[in-house]
Amino acid sequence: MRIAVASGKGGTGKTTIAVNLAYTMSKNGEDVVYVDCDVEEPNGHLFLKPAIEEVKEIGVLNPAVDETKCDGCGECGKVCRFSAIVVISSKVLTFPELCHGCGACSLVCPKDAVEEIKRPIGVLETGTSDSIGYIAGRLNIREAMPVPLIAQVKKAIPDNGITIIDAPPGTSCPVIEAVKNCGYVILVTEPTPFGINDLKLAVDMVKSLDIPFGVVVNRAEAGDNSVQEFCALENIEVIYEIPNDRLAAEKYSQGDLICVAIPDFMKHFKMLSDKLMCNSLAF
Numbered sequence: 001m002r003i004a005v006a007s008g009k010g011g012t013g014k015t016t017i018a019v020n021l022a023y024t025m026s027k028n029g030e031d032v033v034y035v036d037c038d039v040e041e042p043n044g045h046l047f048l049k050p051a052i053e054e055v056k057e058i059g060v061l062n063p064a065v066d067e068t069k070c071d072g073c074g075e076c077g078k079v080c081r082f083s084a085i086v087v088i089s090s091k092v093l094t095f096p097e098l099c100h101g102c103g104a105c106s107l108v109c110p111k112d113a114v115e116e117i118k119r120p121i122g123v124l125e126t127g128t129s130d131s132i133g134y135i136a137g138r139l140n141i142r143e144a145m146p147v148p149l150i151a152q153v154k155k156a157i158p159d160n161g162i163t164i165i166d167a168p169p170g171t172s173c174p175v176i177e178a179v180k181n182c183g184y185v186i187l188v189t190e191p192t193p194f195g196i197n198d199l200k201l202a203v204d205m206v207k208s209l210d211i212p213f214g215v216v217v218n219r220a221e222a223g224d225n226s227v228q229e230f231c232a233l234e235n236i237e238v239i240y241e242i243p244n245d246r247l248a249a250e251k252y253s254q255g256d257l258i259c260v261a262i263p264d265f266m267k268h269f270k271m272l273s274d275k276l277m278c279n280s281l282a283f
């Protein structure tokens, strides 16, 4: 079963929920894998401190044009939906940072002038943290193509057990790649005007993907009741409310798992975990 932890914006505590949930479920005897799909800024490792066993380079196939074969017909430029290859005055220009590696330009070239060359975009890390499996993607600096890396990260997920996917923040393509095919999505939010605004966007996203979901309010009591009111109005389940706690913030800033550092938080994550396990919608 795959559970994605997502949020409409960064800084809501998404990773805090994901790593502490993974830890708590593991301590409860579940076979758990934590998967960091926030490949532009993976930070689950700061809390789980995994032993990395393998680092694999991930790349995408980009076109390389053999000018001695090319006659400037323009077919490659016409087929590319991403303007990653264009033909101007019979000269072919390629823009690797826009290329999605679909291979269409190579397929349509009548002169067999387009070769596909692998371009590294990041790495896939696998390892373990205590009894938790750990999988993470790490995008290269200045690389603009997180989606193919996230797809490769998800391919590394084993079929068995519980997978907690730490999705990128926001509602754009990388998030959709991370949450698609999951059995359930936890939308993490905080009780502020910014939180409710981004929650609405995230709700629209998961509804469009037709994935069951519920809301976790992090740092509850730090704001108003607008999230709870919105969820009641929209018939969205608030799965759990994590209390606002100064010590928890301190432990987080020190890279500690709050469920380990503060016994009350182990109880909170146990209750959240139990609720997810009992929620027939989730699985």
Ligand code: SF4
Residues within 6 Å of the ligand: 061, 062, 063, 079, 080, 081, 082, 083, 084, 085, 098, 099, 100, 101, 102, 103, 104, 105, 106
């Ligand atoms: S591989 Fe696909 S995305 Fe990349 S340049 Fe060719 S047609 Fe465009």
Ligand code: SF4
Residues within 6 Å of the ligand: 065, 069, 070, 071, 072, 073, 074, 075, 076, 077, 087, 092, 108, 109, 110, 111, 112, 113, 114
């Ligand atoms: S399709 Fe092939 S021959 Fe035509 S412009 Fe592109 S690379 Fe050149």
